[in-house]
Amino acid sequence: MAKPEQIPTPAVRRLSLYLRQLDTFRAADRRTVSSKDLGRALGLSDAQVRKDLAYFGQFGHPGIGYRVGELILRLRGILGTDKMSNVLLVGAGNLGRALLAFRGFRKRGFQIVAAFDGDPGKIGTDVAGVEPMRILPISELSRVASERAVRIGILSVPAQAAQQVADDMIAAGIRGILNFAPVTILVPDGVAVSSVDLAVHLEQLLVQQRDYHTDA
Amino acid sequence: MAKPEQIPTPAVRRLSLYLRQLDTFRAADRRTVSSKDLGRALGLSDAQVRKDLAYFGQFGHPGIGYRVGELILRLRGILGTDKMSNVLLVGAGNLGRALLAFRGFRKRGFQIVAAFDGDPGKIGTDVAGVEPMRILPISELSRVASERAVRIGILSVPAQAAQQVADDMIAAGIRGILNFAPVTILVPDGVAVSSVDLAVHLEQLLVQQRDYHTDA
DNA sequence: TTTTGTGAATTGCTTCACAGCA
DNA sequence: TGCTGTGAAGCAATTCACAAAA
Numbered sequence: 185m186a187k188p189e190q191i192p193t194p195a196v197r198r199l200s201l202y203l204r205q206l207d208t209f210r211a212a213d214r215r216t217v218s219s220k221d222l223g224r225a226l227g228l229s230d231a232q233v234r235k236d237l238a239y240f241g242q243f244g245h246p247g248i249g250y251r252v253g254e255l256i257l258r259l260r261g262i263l264g265t266d267k268m269s270n271v272l273l274v275g276a277g278n279l280g281r282a283l284l285a286f287r288g289f290r291k292r293g294f295q296i297v298a299a300f301d302g303d304p305g306k307i308g309t310d311v312a313g314v315e316p317m318r319i320l321p322i323s324e325l326s327r328v329a330s331e332r333a334v335r336i337g338i339l340s341v342p343a344q345a346a347q348q349v350a351d352d353m354i355a356a357g358i359r360g361i362l363n364f365a366p367v368t369i370l371v372p373d374g375v376a377v378s379s380v381d382l383a384v385h386l387e388q389l390l391v392q393q394r395d396y397h398t399d400a
Numbered sequence: 401m402a403k404p405e406q407i408p409t410p411a412v413r414r415l416s417l418y419l420r421q422l423d424t425f426r427a428a429d430r431r432t433v434s435s436k437d438l439g440r441a442l443g444l445s446d447a448q449v450r451k452d453l454a455y456f457g458q459f460g461h462p463g464i465g466y467r468v469g470e471l472i473l474r475l476r477g478i479l480g481t482d483k484m485s486n487v488l489l490v491g492a493g494n495l496g497r498a499l500l501a502f503r504g505f506r507k508r509g510f511q512i513v514a515a516f517d518g519d520p521g522k523i524g525t526d527v528a529g530v531e532p533m534r535i536l537p538i539s540e541l542s543r544v545a546s547e548r549a550v551r552i553g554i555l556s557v558p559a560q561a562a563q564q565v566a567d568d569m570i571a572a573g574i575r576g577i578l579n580f581a582p583v584t585i586l587v588p589d590g591v592a593v594s595s596v597d598l599a600v601h602l603e604q605l606l607v608q609q610r611d612y613h614t615d616a
Numbered sequence: 617t618t619t620t621g622t623g624a625a626t627t628g629c630t631t632c633a634c635a636g637c638a
Numbered sequence: 639t640g641c642t643g644t645g646a647a648g649c650a651a652t653t654c655a656c657a658a659a660a
Contacts, residue, residue: 192651196607200600204582218619226584230619231653238621246620247660264606271602282498283598288559288582292599336605343504359612360605362598366420366504368442376608378601382499382578383508384416385594386487389552389576390480391412392592396575408629434641446641447631454643462642463638 195236201226202233203259210252218249265293270334272358274349275341276301276311276319279364283338284313296338298328302345322349326356336360343367350377411452417442418449419475426468434465481509486550488574490565491557492517492527492535495580499554500529512554514544518561538568545572552576559583566593 205225209217219233226233237243237250240262244250260266271294273280284299299311300320309319320328328334337358341349346365353361354375363369363379371377421441425433435449442449453459453466456478460466476482487510489496500515515527516536525535536544544550553574557565562581569577570591579585579595587593 190650194651197604200597200603201584203603204597204600205584208583220619225586227586229653231655232651234620235622235652242621244620245660246658247618249619262607263603264610265603269602269606278498278501279495282494285494286598289599289602292603294599294602335609336602360602360609362601362605367424368417368421370443374612376605376612378605380596380601381416381420382502383505383510384420385578385596386485386505386510386552386576387416387419387479387481387508388413389578389592389594390485391478393551393576394480396590396592406628410629436641445631447633448629450642451630451644458643460642461638462636463640465641 191239195239198226198228198232198236199240199259199263202237203256203263203265206252206256206259210256214252216245216249216251217255219244221249260293263293267293269294269336270297270332271295271336271338272298272300272325272329272332272334273338273340274300274302274322274325274353275339275345275364276306276309277340277342280338280340281311283340284311284317287314290314294336297332297334300325302341302349322352325352329353329356329358334358336362338362338364339369340364407455411455414442414444414448414452415456415475415479418453419472419479419481422468422472422475426472430468432461432465432467433471435460437465476509479509483509485510485552486513486548487511487552487554488514488516488541488545488548488550489554489556490516490518490538490541490569491555491561491580492522492525493556493558496554496556497527499556500527500533503530506530510552513548513550516541518557518565538565541568542572545569545574550574552578554578554580555585556580 205222219230223230223233243255243258273283273296276299284296296313298320299317300322302322306319307321310316311319335358337353339346339350339361343365346367347369350361350369360376363377366381366383369377421438435446439446439449459471459474489499489512492515500512512529514536515533516538518538522535523537526532527535551574553569555562555566555577559581562583563585566577566585576592579593582597582599585593
């Protein structure tokens with residue numbers, strides 16, 4: 185299959201899960217993995233796994249499966265995480281500081297290089313990150329983003345400030361926003377937003393969990 | 401349309417977004433809202449909004465739209481957030497403590513009623529939550545879950561402990577798990593899992609952002 | 617054998633377009 | 639007129655099933 189112009193969005197999303205699972209397999213010294221193995225570990229069919237991977241190239245070996253190390257490199261190349269990406273964060277509240285302290289980003293190709301907040305009382309405060317940093321005012325956003333070539337930002341400000349800060353981020357050159365505020369952020373074409381709303385996730389668990397023991 | 405036995409999963413997911421947006425509209429004193437308005441605020445088509453809502457009943461008023469307050473009540477009933485749900489949390493690291501401190505769950509129908517950790521050094525420590533609480537050992541999970549009728553749990557432990565703790569949660573009666581560990585959790589039928597992996601989100605932003613300015 | 621890659625068939629979801637109601 | 643609810647059409651994603659490769 186020659187790369188089709190239109191790759192299904194769900195297939196791209198699953199690529200990240202394949203990569204994560206492959207890292208797990210490699211940590212357990214697995215050398216090769218079949219589409220069946222990979223599917224079972226993720227709750228997907230083997231056909232789904234094969235089709236998804238085939239959208240991006242021919243990575244498998246008939247009779248053998250996929251070589252773990254090889255596939256990891258390929259997927260990293262496709263996702264762009266073979267190179268390190270600088271990320272900035274706006275909103276150094278409880279959640280923001282927890283994210284700054286999280287050590288798991290680096291080995292997946294991301295590094296938080298600056299933290300900002302709109303509260304004057306927080307400016308200049310030190311935060312304990314992977315490499316500790318000082319909180320900067322939002323007026324510095326543009327300068328830092330361009331100096332460090334940052335295209336991805338994490339937005340962890342309160343809901344009522346979110347749209348304004350997102351606009352500031354976009355004006356500063358950010359082209360992908362990971363939004364933790366529980367509101368929809370409207371952005372122009374060419375800017376991607378991915379939202380994580382904890383209450384939304386809990387709601388979905390509630391319905392699923394209930395639907396199960398009421399009928400299914 | 402009589403409620404069809406099979407409601408599309410994406411429609412159920414969007415229900416949460418409709419509810420959130422309606423809360424925003426109500427905060428701005430909007431009394432009625434059309435499918436067009438609701439769609440525009442969320443980046444969806446008006447037809448999509450109407451069809452989604454119609455899966456669950458006839459909530460609209462031709463010529464008028466949907467009454468905001470009425471629809472909020474209906475959606476809460478469908479999602480189950482008209483009653484408060486008790487939630488517990490396992491893993492009182494940086495992220496876990498940030499989640500405990502988050503004030504936004506309550507008005508969406510969720511309350512974190514207990515926090516657990518596997519580290520003996522943390523047991524008994526006080527954590528500053530909406531109502532402050534003391535960290536309990538995982539051996540108390542079953543007792544607390546049944547005493548307080550908890551069916552939903554937040555899992556914010558390190559990756560290598562995640563599956564084991566998830567198993568403990570399920571054994572304690574938890575039927576929905578919000579997983580922040582960057583691994584796939586395998587669960588039996590009847591248990592729902594929703595995962596939030598920050599690195600996965602960042603990866604998706606990276607590809608989207610890149611795909612845009614390379615071809616589209 | 618085992619396992620991939622892939623057209624074809626199928627299932628599922630979204631959009632269209634319009635009758636009917638306020 | 640303005641707007642919903644909904645069959646029908648169209649589009650997208652998944653599963654099937656098998657030829658080809660090791």
